[in-house]
Amino acid sequence: MGRGRLGPLVVGVLVAVVAGVGVGLYWFQPWKLWQDETVTESLPAVAEPTGTPDAAADTASSPSPSTPVSGPVTLASGDLISHEHTTSGSVKLVRLADGAHVVRLENLDTSNGPDLRVWLTDAPVKEGRAGWHVFDDGAYVSLGKLKGNKGSQNYAVPENVDLSHYSSVSIWCDRFDVSFGAAELADA
Known part of the structure; x- marks a missing residue:
């Protein structure tokens, strides 16, 4: 039975x-x-407006006296090194003509993964396993989800970020708290 x-x-x-x-x-x-996921973005001439539509229109029509009028300027750059996953490409910190800042990843090639982010950090970039978990130990700013694991892409830096406090960029897996790859930013 x-x-x-x-x-x-x-x-x-x-x-x-x-x-x-x-x-x-x-x-x-x-x-x-x-x-x-391949993303191919050009370097923006000016940053996308943020905030309310009225505030963006006011900013666009009347630039402040301190707004530079020259084109994009690379302030710092570095080459990505591999951490948890093989990663290559370069990183640039760029000031746009309107004074906004972007982190630009160029020729990025890394593995895809769950919950990947681009972080601007104050941590030193260390080779090998010693560098896998250091980026969340100090100050960092998440610039958003990684748009694609290959290609060239831009990430806006919030206006209130003091760039003098940050010295590296990490492709960070937020789900497993590990760096896929990172670059030390050196003055250009």
Whole structure:
């Protein structure tokens, strides 16, 4: 009589295994290792306006006296080194003609992953495993989600950020608290 029926223990184990696999797939997102997202952005001439539409219109129509009129200027730059995943490319901190700042990733090539961010940090860039977990130890500013794991892309730096406090950029996996790659910023 009991040959065709599964016991409650077996059903419970099967439900736990299926749930565990589902959570593991969501958490690790292993398919992203085979999915590349290429983004190709030009360096913006001026930053995108932020805030309310009225404030953006006022800013655009009447530049402040301290607004520089020259084109984009590279203030600092560096080459990405690999940490948790093989990573290459370069990073530039650029002041735009309107005085806004962007972090520009050029020729980025890294692995895709869950919850990747671009961080401006005060941490020193260290080679190897010693550099994997240092970027969340001090001050950092998240510039947003990584737009793509390949290509060239721009990330606006918030106006209230004092750039003198930050010396590096990390491609940071927020889910696992680890750097995929990072660059030390040296004055241009």
